[in-house]
Amino acid sequence: MRYIPNDLAGKKILITGGGGFIGSNLAFYLQKNHPAANITVFDCFRTGEFFPSGNPTSFGDQRNLDGFNGEIIHGNINSKEDLQKIVAGKFDIIFHQAAISDTTVEDEAIMLQTNVKAFSDILVIAQQTNAKVIYASSAGTYGNSAPPNRVGAQETPTNVYGSSKLLMDIIASKFLLENEGMHIVGLRYFNVFGPREFLKGKTASMILQLGLQALSNKKVRLFKFGEQHRDFIYVEDVVQANIKALDAVKPGVYNVGTGISRTFNDIVKALAQEIGEFEVEYFDNPYAFYQNHTQADIQETKEMLNFEPGFSLEPGISSYINEIKAIHEQKIYS
Numbered sequence: 001m002r003y004i005p006n007d008l009a010g011k012k013i014l015i016t017g018g019g020g021f022i023g024s025n026l027a028f029y030l031q032k033n034h035p036a037a038n039i040t041v042f043d044c045f046r047t048g049e050f051f052p053s054g055n056p057t058s059f060g061d062q063r064n065l066d067g068f069n070g071e072i073i074h075g076n077i078n079s080k081e082d083l084q085k086i087v088a089g090k091f092d093i094i095f096h097q098a099a100i101s102d103t104t105v106e107d108e109a110i111m112l113q114t115n116v117k118a119f120s121d122i123l124v125i126a127q128q129t130n131a132k133v134i135y136a137s138s139a140g141t142y143g144n145s146a147p148p149n150r151v152g153a154q155e156t157p158t159n160v161y162g163s164s165k166l167l168m169d170i171i172a173s174k175f176l177l178e179n180e181g182m183h184i185v186g187l188r189y190f191n192v193f194g195p196r197e198f199l200k201g202k203t204a205s206m207i208l209q210l211g212l213q214a215l216s217n218k219k220v221r222l223f224k225f226g227e228q229h230r231d232f233i234y235v236e237d238v239v240q241a242n243i244k245a246l247d248a249v250k251p252g253v254y255n256v257g258t259g260i261s262r263t264f265n266d267i268v269k270a271l272a273q274e275i276g277e278f279e280v281e282y283f284d285n286p287y288a289f290y291q292n293h294t295q296a297d298i299q300e301t302k303e304m305l306n307f308e309p310g311f312s313l314e315p316g317i318s319s320y321i322n323e324i325k326a327i328h329e330q331k332i333y334s
Protein backbone atom coordinates (compact mmCIF):
# COMPACT_ATOMS: atom_id res chain seq x y z
CA MET A 1 0.00 0.00 0.00
CA ARG A 2 1.35 3.44 -0.78
CA TYR A 3 0.12 6.94 -0.94
CA ILE A 4 1.24 9.78 -3.15
CA PRO A 5 0.59 13.12 -1.47
CA ASN A 6 0.23 16.34 -3.38
CA ASP A 7 3.39 16.68 -5.35
CA LEU A 8 6.67 16.36 -3.50
CA ALA A 9 8.57 17.09 -6.72
CA GLY A 10 11.25 19.70 -6.12
CA LYS A 11 10.61 19.75 -2.36
CA LYS A 12 13.62 19.84 -0.06
CA ILE A 13 13.08 17.12 2.52
CA LEU A 14 15.21 16.53 5.63
CA ILE A 15 15.19 13.30 7.61
CA THR A 16 16.92 13.65 10.97
CA GLY A 17 17.92 10.25 12.31
CA GLY A 18 17.89 8.96 8.72
CA GLY A 19 20.78 6.62 9.50
CA GLY A 20 18.58 4.68 11.90
CA PHE A 21 15.83 2.11 11.48
CA ILE A 22 12.71 4.14 10.70
CA GLY A 23 14.51 7.12 9.18
CA SER A 24 16.33 4.97 6.61
CA ASN A 25 13.09 3.22 5.63
CA LEU A 26 11.54 6.65 5.09
CA ALA A 27 14.56 7.76 3.03
CA PHE A 28 14.28 4.74 0.71
CA TYR A 29 10.51 5.10 0.39
CA LEU A 30 10.90 8.72 -0.71
CA GLN A 31 13.79 7.91 -3.04
CA LYS A 32 11.73 5.23 -4.77
CA ASN A 33 8.32 6.89 -4.87
CA HIS A 34 9.28 10.56 -5.12
CA PRO A 35 12.39 10.60 -7.30
CA ALA A 36 11.98 14.30 -8.06
CA ALA A 37 12.12 15.24 -4.38
CA ASN A 38 15.41 16.40 -2.92
CA ILE A 39 16.15 14.18 0.10
CA THR A 40 18.77 14.84 2.78
CA VAL A 41 19.62 12.68 5.77
CA PHE A 42 21.06 14.23 8.95
CA ASP A 43 22.49 11.85 11.57
CA CYS A 44 25.38 11.68 14.04
CA PHE A 45 25.71 7.93 13.30
CA ARG A 46 27.65 5.76 15.78
CA THR A 47 30.28 7.60 17.77
CA GLY A 48 31.93 4.67 19.57
CA GLU A 49 30.36 5.78 22.87
CA PHE A 50 28.11 3.56 24.96
CA PHE A 51 25.53 4.01 27.71
CA PRO A 52 26.08 2.07 30.98
CA SER A 53 23.62 -0.53 29.61
CA GLY A 54 26.20 -1.40 26.95
CA ASN A 55 24.07 -0.01 24.10
CA PRO A 56 25.61 2.58 21.75
CA THR A 57 24.60 6.19 22.47
CA SER A 58 23.32 6.38 18.87
CA PHE A 59 22.37 3.55 16.53
CA GLY A 60 22.76 5.30 13.17
CA ASP A 61 24.80 3.29 10.69
CA GLN A 62 25.94 3.95 7.14
CA ARG A 63 25.01 0.36 6.24
CA ASN A 64 21.32 1.28 6.63
CA LEU A 65 21.81 3.77 3.80
CA ASP A 66 23.58 1.55 1.26
CA GLY A 67 22.03 2.58 -2.07
CA PHE A 68 20.70 5.93 -0.86
CA ASN A 69 21.47 8.62 -3.45
CA GLY A 70 20.56 11.77 -1.52
CA GLU A 71 22.81 14.02 0.53
CA ILE A 72 24.00 12.81 3.93
CA ILE A 73 24.95 15.32 6.62
CA HIS A 74 26.95 13.98 9.55
CA GLY A 75 25.72 16.18 12.33
CA ASN A 76 24.57 16.19 15.93
CA ILE A 77 21.25 17.79 16.81
CA ASN A 78 22.78 18.81 20.15
CA SER A 79 25.33 21.02 18.41
CA LYS A 80 24.26 24.60 17.62
CA GLU A 81 26.87 24.66 14.87
CA ASP A 82 25.50 21.50 13.24
CA LEU A 83 21.94 22.83 13.50
CA GLN A 84 23.05 25.75 11.35
CA LYS A 85 23.38 23.22 8.50
CA ILE A 86 19.63 22.63 8.83
CA VAL A 87 18.98 26.37 8.77
CA ALA A 88 21.16 26.69 5.66
CA GLY A 89 19.38 23.81 3.93
CA LYS A 90 16.08 25.78 3.83
CA PHE A 91 14.02 22.61 3.94
CA ASP A 92 10.33 22.50 3.04
CA ILE A 93 9.75 19.40 5.16
CA ILE A 94 11.53 18.00 8.23
CA PHE A 95 10.85 14.41 9.28
CA HIS A 96 12.38 14.42 12.75
CA GLN A 97 13.31 10.87 13.76
CA ALA A 98 16.60 11.54 15.55
CA ALA A 99 16.46 10.70 19.24
CA ILE A 100 17.83 8.50 21.94
CA SER A 101 15.54 5.60 21.05
CA ASP A 102 16.84 3.33 23.83
CA THR A 103 14.05 3.22 26.42
CA THR A 104 16.39 1.87 29.14
CA VAL A 105 18.56 5.01 29.31
CA GLU A 106 18.26 6.64 32.76
CA ASP A 107 20.51 9.67 32.23
CA GLU A 108 17.94 12.47 32.31
CA ALA A 109 20.33 15.21 31.25
CA ILE A 110 21.34 13.61 27.96
CA MET A 111 17.81 12.33 27.25
CA LEU A 112 16.26 15.77 27.80
CA GLN A 113 18.94 17.54 25.79
CA THR A 114 18.71 15.15 22.81
CA ASN A 115 15.01 14.34 22.71
CA VAL A 116 13.49 17.56 24.05
CA LYS A 117 15.81 20.58 23.83
CA ALA A 118 17.14 19.73 20.36
CA PHE A 119 13.55 19.20 19.19
CA SER A 120 12.63 22.70 20.43
CA ASP A 121 15.59 24.07 18.50
CA ILE A 122 14.40 22.29 15.36
CA LEU A 123 10.89 23.72 15.78
CA VAL A 124 12.37 27.21 15.94
CA ILE A 125 14.33 26.53 12.73
CA ALA A 126 11.17 25.20 11.07
CA GLN A 127 9.26 28.30 12.11
CA GLN A 128 11.96 30.55 10.67
CA THR A 129 12.28 28.60 7.43
CA ASN A 130 8.57 27.82 7.04
CA ALA A 131 9.05 24.04 7.09
CA LYS A 132 6.45 21.39 7.89
CA VAL A 133 7.56 19.16 10.79
CA ILE A 134 6.55 15.55 11.23
CA TYR A 135 8.21 14.09 14.32
CA ALA A 136 8.45 10.77 16.13
CA SER A 137 6.70 10.57 19.47
CA SER A 138 6.04 7.24 21.19
CA ALA A 139 3.58 4.92 22.89
CA GLY A 140 6.02 5.23 25.82
CA THR A 141 4.02 8.38 26.69
CA TYR A 142 1.21 6.11 27.99
CA GLY A 143 3.32 4.06 30.40
CA ASN A 144 1.25 1.30 31.92
CA SER A 145 -2.14 2.99 31.57
CA ALA A 146 -5.17 0.94 30.61
CA PRO A 147 -5.67 0.21 26.91
CA PRO A 148 -6.81 1.37 24.42
CA ASN A 149 -4.36 4.29 24.54
CA ARG A 150 -5.83 7.64 23.51
CA VAL A 151 -4.02 10.91 22.87
CA GLY A 152 -4.84 13.29 25.73
CA ALA A 153 -5.82 10.55 28.19
CA GLN A 154 -3.80 8.75 30.88
CA GLU A 155 -0.39 9.89 29.68
CA THR A 156 1.71 8.57 32.55
CA PRO A 157 5.15 7.54 31.30
CA THR A 158 7.12 5.13 33.48
CA ASN A 159 10.62 5.97 32.23
CA VAL A 160 12.78 8.92 31.24
CA TYR A 161 12.36 8.11 27.56
CA GLY A 162 8.55 8.16 27.75
CA SER A 163 8.66 11.45 29.69
CA SER A 164 10.93 12.98 27.05
CA LYS A 165 8.48 12.04 24.29
CA LEU A 166 5.53 13.45 26.26
CA LEU A 167 7.47 16.69 26.75
CA MET A 168 8.02 16.83 22.99
CA ASP A 169 4.26 16.58 22.46
CA ILE A 170 3.58 19.31 25.03
CA ILE A 171 6.17 21.61 23.44
CA ALA A 172 4.78 20.95 19.94
CA SER A 173 1.21 21.78 21.10
CA LYS A 174 2.38 25.00 22.71
CA PHE A 175 4.37 25.90 19.62
CA LEU A 176 1.32 25.35 17.43
CA LEU A 177 -0.77 27.62 19.64
CA GLU A 178 1.83 30.37 19.44
CA ASN A 179 2.58 30.02 15.73
CA GLU A 180 -0.62 29.91 13.76
CA GLY A 181 -0.35 28.27 10.37
CA MET A 182 2.54 25.97 11.25
CA HIS A 183 2.19 22.32 10.30
CA ILE A 184 3.57 20.16 13.12
CA VAL A 185 2.41 16.56 13.48
CA GLY A 186 3.61 14.19 16.21
CA LEU A 187 3.28 10.47 15.60
CA ARG A 188 3.15 8.17 18.61
CA TYR A 189 4.60 5.00 17.17
CA PHE A 190 3.72 1.80 18.98
CA ASN A 191 6.04 -1.25 18.60
CA VAL A 192 7.66 -0.93 15.21
CA PHE A 193 9.29 -3.88 13.44
CA GLY A 194 10.72 -4.56 10.01
CA PRO A 195 13.76 -4.31 7.73
CA ARG A 196 16.80 -2.24 8.81
CA GLU A 197 16.26 -2.61 12.56
CA PHE A 198 19.05 -5.19 13.05
CA LEU A 199 21.67 -2.60 13.98
CA LYS A 200 19.59 -1.57 17.02
CA GLY A 201 20.96 -4.71 18.69
CA LYS A 202 19.23 -5.56 21.97
CA THR A 203 16.71 -2.75 21.44
CA ALA A 204 15.40 -4.19 18.14
CA SER A 205 11.85 -5.59 18.09
CA MET A 206 10.77 -8.87 19.69
CA ILE A 207 9.97 -10.12 16.21
CA LEU A 208 13.61 -9.91 15.14
CA GLN A 209 15.02 -11.12 18.47
CA LEU A 210 12.73 -14.16 18.58
CA GLY A 211 13.17 -14.89 14.88
CA LEU A 212 16.96 -14.99 15.21
CA GLN A 213 16.82 -17.06 18.43
CA ALA A 214 14.49 -19.56 16.77
CA LEU A 215 16.69 -19.88 13.69
CA SER A 216 19.93 -20.18 15.70
CA ASN A 217 18.87 -22.34 18.66
CA LYS A 218 15.53 -23.93 17.69
CA LYS A 219 14.41 -22.35 20.97
CA VAL A 220 13.28 -18.88 22.15
CA ARG A 221 13.18 -17.31 25.63
CA LEU A 222 10.14 -15.26 26.73
CA PHE A 223 9.13 -13.43 29.91
CA LYS A 224 6.57 -15.53 31.80
CA PHE A 225 4.15 -16.45 30.23
CA GLY A 226 4.30 -14.69 26.89
CA GLU A 227 0.88 -13.07 27.27
CA GLN A 228 2.18 -9.47 27.35
CA HIS A 229 0.20 -7.48 24.78
CA ARG A 230 1.65 -5.03 22.30
CA ASP A 231 0.38 -3.16 19.29
CA PHE A 232 3.02 -4.26 16.76
CA ILE A 233 3.21 -2.08 13.67
CA TYR A 234 5.13 -2.84 10.48
CA VAL A 235 7.64 -0.20 9.44
CA GLU A 236 5.98 0.28 6.01
CA ASP A 237 2.86 1.47 7.83
CA VAL A 238 4.93 3.86 9.93
CA VAL A 239 6.40 5.30 6.74
CA GLN A 240 2.90 5.63 5.34
CA ALA A 241 1.78 7.54 8.46
CA ASN A 242 4.69 9.96 8.07
CA ILE A 243 3.81 10.67 4.43
CA LYS A 244 0.12 11.09 5.20
CA ALA A 245 0.91 13.41 8.10
CA LEU A 246 2.11 15.93 5.51
CA ASP A 247 -1.51 16.40 4.49
CA ALA A 248 -3.08 16.02 7.96
CA VAL A 249 -6.46 17.72 8.19
CA LYS A 250 -5.36 19.12 11.56
CA PRO A 251 -1.86 19.39 13.07
CA GLY A 252 -1.45 17.66 16.42
CA VAL A 253 -0.46 14.33 17.94
CA TYR A 254 -1.67 10.99 16.58
CA ASN A 255 -1.22 7.33 17.47
CA VAL A 256 0.45 5.07 14.92
CA GLY A 257 -0.43 1.47 15.60
CA THR A 258 -2.74 -1.14 14.12
CA GLY A 259 -5.40 -0.62 16.80
CA ILE A 260 -5.08 -4.30 17.74
CA SER A 261 -2.82 -5.71 20.43
CA ARG A 262 -1.12 -9.06 20.07
CA THR A 263 0.95 -11.21 22.42
CA PHE A 264 4.54 -12.43 22.39
CA ASN A 265 3.06 -15.93 22.10
CA ASP A 266 1.34 -14.75 18.88
CA ILE A 267 4.76 -13.81 17.48
CA VAL A 268 6.02 -17.30 18.26
CA LYS A 269 3.07 -18.86 16.38
CA ALA A 270 3.52 -16.56 13.38
CA LEU A 271 7.27 -17.30 13.23
CA ALA A 272 6.61 -21.04 13.47
CA GLN A 273 4.34 -20.73 10.42
CA GLU A 274 7.27 -19.29 8.49
CA ILE A 275 10.24 -21.33 9.72
CA GLY A 276 8.81 -24.44 11.40
CA GLU A 277 8.31 -25.40 15.05
CA PHE A 278 10.75 -24.54 17.86
CA GLU A 279 10.80 -24.68 21.66
CA VAL A 280 9.73 -21.87 24.05
CA GLU A 281 11.30 -21.34 27.48
CA TYR A 282 9.60 -18.88 29.89
CA PHE A 283 11.57 -16.93 32.52
CA ASP A 284 10.87 -14.21 35.15
CA ASN A 285 10.68 -10.64 33.85
CA PRO A 286 13.54 -8.71 35.54
CA TYR A 287 12.07 -5.24 34.82
CA ALA A 288 10.17 -3.44 37.59
CA PHE A 289 8.54 -1.14 35.03
CA TYR A 290 7.31 -2.95 31.96
CA GLN A 291 4.46 -2.05 29.66
CA ASN A 292 2.17 -5.05 29.87
CA HIS A 293 -0.50 -3.98 27.42
CA THR A 294 -0.33 -1.34 24.72
CA GLN A 295 -3.01 -0.83 22.13
CA ALA A 296 -3.43 2.28 20.00
CA ASP A 297 -6.75 3.96 19.54
CA ILE A 298 -6.33 5.00 15.89
CA GLN A 299 -9.75 6.51 15.21
CA GLU A 300 -8.38 10.07 15.02
CA THR A 301 -5.38 8.96 12.99
CA LYS A 302 -7.77 7.43 10.46
CA GLU A 303 -9.94 10.54 10.34
CA MET A 304 -7.28 13.25 10.35
CA LEU A 305 -4.46 11.51 8.48
CA ASN A 306 -6.50 9.16 6.31
CA PHE A 307 -4.25 6.46 7.80
CA GLU A 308 -5.09 2.80 7.36
CA PRO A 309 -2.62 0.15 8.54
CA GLY A 310 -1.81 -2.26 5.71
CA PHE A 311 -0.22 -5.04 7.78
CA SER A 312 -1.37 -7.01 10.78
CA LEU A 313 1.24 -9.09 12.65
CA GLU A 314 1.26 -12.19 10.42
CA PRO A 315 1.53 -10.45 7.01
CA GLY A 316 4.18 -8.14 8.51
CA ILE A 317 6.25 -11.11 9.64
CA SER A 318 5.76 -12.83 6.23
CA SER A 319 7.03 -9.73 4.49
CA TYR A 320 10.03 -9.46 6.86
CA ILE A 321 11.07 -13.09 7.25
CA ASN A 322 13.48 -13.16 4.29
CA GLU A 323 15.54 -10.38 5.84
CA ILE A 324 15.57 -12.20 9.20
CA LYS A 325 16.78 -15.37 7.45
CA ALA A 326 19.43 -13.41 5.53
CA ILE A 327 20.73 -11.88 8.78
CA HIS A 328 20.84 -15.34 10.35
CA GLU A 329 22.75 -16.72 7.36
CA GLN A 330 25.10 -13.70 7.59
CA LYS A 331 24.29 -12.71 4.03
CA ILE A 332 23.71 -9.14 5.23
CA TYR A 333 25.20 -7.03 8.04
CA SER A 334 28.03 -9.53 8.43
Ligand SMILES: NC(=O)c1ccc[n+]([C@@H]2O[C@H](COP(=O)([O-])OP(=O)(O)OC[C@H]3O[C@@H](n4cnc5c(N)ncnc54)[C@H](O)[C@@H]3O)[C@@H](O)[C@H]2O)c1
Nearest residue numbers: 017019020021022044058060076077098099101136189192
Ligand atom coordinates in the same frame (compact mmCIF):
# COMPACT_ATOMS: atom_id res chain seq x y z
N1 LIG B 1 11.27 1.65 16.78
C1 LIG B 1 10.21 1.81 17.56
O1 LIG B 1 9.52 0.85 17.91
C2 LIG B 1 9.82 3.20 18.04
C3 LIG B 1 8.66 3.32 18.82
C4 LIG B 1 8.29 4.57 19.26
C5 LIG B 1 9.02 5.69 18.90
N2 LIG B 1 10.16 5.55 18.16
C6 LIG B 1 10.90 6.77 17.81
O2 LIG B 1 11.08 6.80 16.42
C7 LIG B 1 12.31 7.45 16.08
C8 LIG B 1 13.16 6.53 15.23
O3 LIG B 1 13.37 5.34 15.97
P1 LIG B 1 14.23 4.13 15.42
O4 LIG B 1 13.61 2.89 15.93
O5 LIG B 1 14.47 4.31 13.99
O6 LIG B 1 15.58 4.35 16.26
P2 LIG B 1 17.08 4.47 15.79
O7 LIG B 1 17.87 4.58 17.05
O8 LIG B 1 17.42 3.41 14.82
O9 LIG B 1 17.10 5.87 15.03
C9 LIG B 1 17.39 7.10 15.67
C10 LIG B 1 18.48 7.79 14.87
O10 LIG B 1 18.77 9.04 15.50
C11 LIG B 1 20.17 9.23 15.46
N3 LIG B 1 20.56 10.13 16.54
C12 LIG B 1 20.50 9.86 17.87
N4 LIG B 1 20.98 10.91 18.56
C13 LIG B 1 21.32 11.85 17.64
C14 LIG B 1 21.90 13.13 17.73
N5 LIG B 1 22.22 13.67 18.90
N6 LIG B 1 22.12 13.83 16.58
C15 LIG B 1 21.84 13.30 15.38
N7 LIG B 1 21.30 12.06 15.23
C16 LIG B 1 21.05 11.36 16.36
C17 LIG B 1 20.77 7.85 15.63
O11 LIG B 1 22.11 7.77 15.16
C18 LIG B 1 19.80 7.00 14.83
O12 LIG B 1 20.22 6.88 13.50
C19 LIG B 1 12.95 7.82 17.41
O13 LIG B 1 12.62 9.15 17.71
C20 LIG B 1 12.30 6.87 18.39
O14 LIG B 1 12.29 7.39 19.71
C21 LIG B 1 10.57 4.32 17.71
